[in-house]
Amino acid sequence: MIYDALVEILRNRVPIGVLRTESLEVQFDSTAEVMRGLRITAAKDPVMNNQMIFNQFADRIRPALIIDGQKYPLGVYMIYTNEEVLSEHGSVDKYEAYDETMILKMNKFASRQFYAAGTQYQNIIETLLVQNGLSNYVINDETSYALSEDREVKPGVSHMEFINGLLDEMNYEHIYTDLSGTIHIQRKVESKKADIVYSDERNFAIEGNIDYTTDIYGLPNVVVGYTSNPDTHETLRSEMVNDSPMSKISTVSRGYKVVKMLQFSDIASQDVLDEIVKQEAVNSMQATEAVAIRTAPQPGHEFKSMVNLNTKLLNGLFLEKGWTLSISTSSGSMSHDLERKVYV
Incomplete structure (x- = not known):
């Protein structure tokens, strides 16, 4: 297969030019605040470097993976840094860019902000997105959850x-963008369906060792969630205890309690608190198996994709926490950070 990259310059979501890319690296990390990152080395182009053509502050860039002439999107990014590298062979521009949620990280409340009790969470979030010029968003799961008490946000909070x-x-889930650059707001969902399959018949190789978590002794067998706010008249509480004799870390098997406390200044409802505590209790009964693999570039890796490994060395369904895709001189590679949970 022949791999290449195309990086378009967008103005108001419309392509106005192309960067002559020499190499490209796209990173996705579902645990990061801003999940998508991009690094590009581009040949110096006197036309595209004209600020009248490429406004690096306002314009966006849209990379795409090309496999045998077929184009696959890799997100939409805003320039964060630009380094010009000079050499006897010419000069290149090195760009570092991030998805548009970076705007939310850079913008902070300049003064105290007040939200009255009863204000819906969704309305607050949508208002902030629009105020930051981020109108390309989707609410995957509509909600009528509202603040139970007045809320004040201090200056300096992003x-x-x-x-x-x-x-x-x-x-x-925390806010994220997809491969088209659209921002998503959605409930936490645990998928059991494979989005991507890697097998011995495909271009697949395991990189390094499989790392198993060994610190199961610190896993809690009691999870308590509660609201703690001096301005709140009602305190909500939820608790779950792992007392299963089938579990190695339960209160019955251990003979003692290991407690994890989850504190919230506010919560959408008692049902939501119960759901969070139940989810955390289930997670606490599981150890994490982590593995890093390296493959040929493949499109379609989205937020928390599920990857099915079908190899002689390893089989099973894994959650993809992150990946890095690199393209340079008609070749490419992709690394993946995967994990799965096993009950202990």
């Missing part, structure tokens, strides 16, 4: 931190 905090209170 819009990203505040929004993700609200999403935590609803038991939603």
Whole structure:
């Protein structure tokens, strides 16, 4: 297969030019605040480097993976840094870019912000997105959850931190963008269906060792969630105890308690708190198996894709926490960070 990359310059979502890319690296990390990152080395182009043509502050760039002439999107990014490298062979531009949620991280509340009790979470989030010029978003799961008490946000808190905090209170995923650049707001969902399959018959190889977590002794067998806010008249509480004799880490098997406390200044409802505590209790009964693999570039890797490994060395369904795709001189590679949970 022949691999290549195309990087378009967008203005108001419309292509106005192309960067002459020499190499490209796209990273996705579902545990990061801004999940998508991009590094590009591009040949110096006197036309495209004209600020009238390429406004690096306002324009966006849209990379795509090309496999045997077929184009696959890799997201939409805003330039964060630009380094010009000079040599006797010419000069190149090195760009570092991130998806548009970076705007939410850079923007902070300049003064105290007040939200009245009864204000819906979704309305707050949508208002902040629009105020930041981020109109390309989708609410995958509509909700009528509302603040139970008045909320005051201190100066200096980033819009990203505040929004993700609200999403935590609803038991939603943190804000992220997809391969088309669209921002998503959605509930936490655990998929059991494989999105991508790697087998011995394909271009597949395991890189390094399989790392198993061994610190199962610190896993809790009691999970308690509660709201703690001096301005709140009602305190919500939820608790789950692992007392199963079939579990190695239960209160019965251990003979003692290991307690994990989850504290919230507010929560969408008692049902949401119960759901969060139950989810954490289930997670606490599982150890993590992690593996790094390296493959040929493949399109379609999205937020928390499920990967099915079918090889002589390893089989099973894994959650893809992150990946890195690199393209240079008609060749490419892709590394993947996978994990799965096993009950202990």
